[in-house]
Amino acid sequence: MNTESTKQIWQILETIPDPEIPVISVVELGVIRKVEFTDSETLITITPTYSGCxxxxxxxxxxxxxxxxxxYPKVVIKTVFSPAWTTDWMSEVALQKLLDFGIAPPQKGTNDKGVLFASGPKEVPxxxxxxxxxxxxxxxxxxxxxxxxxxSNCGETFxxxxCI
Amino acid sequence: MDINEALIKYCLRLGDDAMILGHRLSELCSKGPYLEEDIAMTNISLDLFGQTRMMYTTAGEIEGNGRTEDDFAYKRLEPEFQNVLLVEQPNGNFGNTMARQMLFSVFYYHLFKELQSSSNEKLAAFAAKSLKETTYHMRHSCEWIVRLGDGTEESHWKVQDALNEIWSYRHELFEKDEVDETLISAGLIPDTATFKSAFEASVQEVLDRATIEEVEEGWKSTGGRIGHHSEYMGHILPVFQSIPRTYPNSKW
Structure with missing residues (x-):
């Protein structure tokens, strides 16, 4: 495997935006798990954010x-489900970009799994x-x-x- | 029963449960009680279709005959679907939809919690992924049962009626046959009996908060897992499969 080419591919992937949130790239979102080469293929391993996304x-x-x-020769996408995608994989830069775009970023460590009732994190600015x-x-x-x-202050819905 | 044969059936059962409920929820698209809930219904539906795809694809891979997710979804007949009767039940009023969703999500939440430590890599990955989504579905429906039960006089009796109607359908989720026994003894899936009391406790907590005193116990639903469905299923499939049956092998 050619590490230089792998690096270049990661750089190219960084220019591909999330179709729903165009300010962040697919790399920043954390869905790209691996970049590999075989003899005839460029293999990109991805994982979905939500299974039905x-x-x-x-x-x-x-x-x-x-x-x-x-x-690049024959590009093949492989989808894996494990380990399951988590918002923890989003970089600090990505979180800031979300905020600037008008989306409140995930508050790390607030995913209180196993609770029948929850109303999300306590404070979402x-x-x-x-x-x-x-x-x-x-x-x-x-x-x-x-x-x-x-x-309640400015009346905006956002x-x-x-966090998952 | 051969382990692979049991695994294929198990994957299809889980896929069928998710697909039929996903279809039911998708029927509410643009017909939800208000905008936010309309979006919630379709979001949950999407998650369930995603889970369906994982299970159908896995079943196809184990089978090794080249059958795809689309073949399982669109090219099987009613007796070949092995979903529980619970998921076929109509949306009714919003209380009916939430009562059905609550029983389904609480059950699957407990199942996925156990299944994520399966020694089968695919099942474990599927369960760990789906658990995150199902946790949201569960909270959403539990909170609605409380809000409706502990709401107005009308919302209370409506959700009480809804629970009475759907209550008997929970039994089928815990049924076990040769498929389950084979996989349980191979250590691939949990025995539903191990989390039945946890399921009951979760549901009871919701009912208590919702000020629902008692739900009527009636008959026990059965049959879905061997392809014996309620009449509703006969109306779901022609709608769900209409495009591929009208335009076979079309691509879009």
Missing amino acids: PAMKVFEDDIIKTLEEKG CPQCKSTETKLLSQFGSTACKAAYTC DYFK
Whole structure:
């Protein structure tokens, strides 16, 4: 395996945006798990954020198209489910980008698994006015990975990227 | 029974449960009680379809005859589906939808918690992934049962009625046959009996908070796991399979 080429591929992948949240790349999202070469293939291992995430097909098509355009041989996407994707894999830079985009980033360590009742993390600051006077509107927001919150201070409704 | 044969059946059963419930929830797309819940229903539906795909693909891989997820979803007939009757039951009012969802999600939450330590890599990965999603589905439905039960006089009797209607369908989730016994003895899946009391305790906690005093105990549902379905299933499949049956092998 050629480490130089692997590095280049990672750099190319960093230019491919998440179709739903175009400010972060597929690398920053943490869905790319491995880049490998075999004799005739470029093998990219990915893992879905949510098992039914409709954006995954777009990820795959974008990765194949971008790499093939750059002249890489037969690009093959392999999907793995283990270890399961977690919001902990998103970089600090990615979290800041989410916030700047108007999405409250996941608050690490707040995924209280095993509880029948929960109303999400205690405080989700509004990405617009930074007020902590916010409340959960629905555990399911515009996509499966987000919850809908509303800010009592500025009146904005915003997405919160759930911790999983 | 051969382990691989049992594994294929088990994967299809889990896939069928998720697919039929996913379809039921998708029927609420644009018909939810209000916008946020409409979106919640379709999001849960998507998660369930994702879980279905994992299980159907795994079943196809073990089988090794080239059958794909689409073949299992679109090219099987009613008696070949082995989902529990619970998931076929109609959406009814929102209380009915949530009562069905609560029993399903609480059961699968407890199952996935155990199944994620399966010695079968695929099942373990599937369970660990699905557990994260199911935890959200469970909280969502449990909170709604409480909100409706501990809500107005009308929402209380409606959710009480909904629970009475769906209650008998929980038994089937714990049924075991040769498929389960084979996999349990091979250490590949947990015995549902080991978490039955945890399931009951979780449900009881929800009912207590929802001020539901007693749910009527009736008959015990059975048959889904051997392909004997309720009449509803006969109406679900023609809708679900209409496109591939009308335009066989079409690509989109």
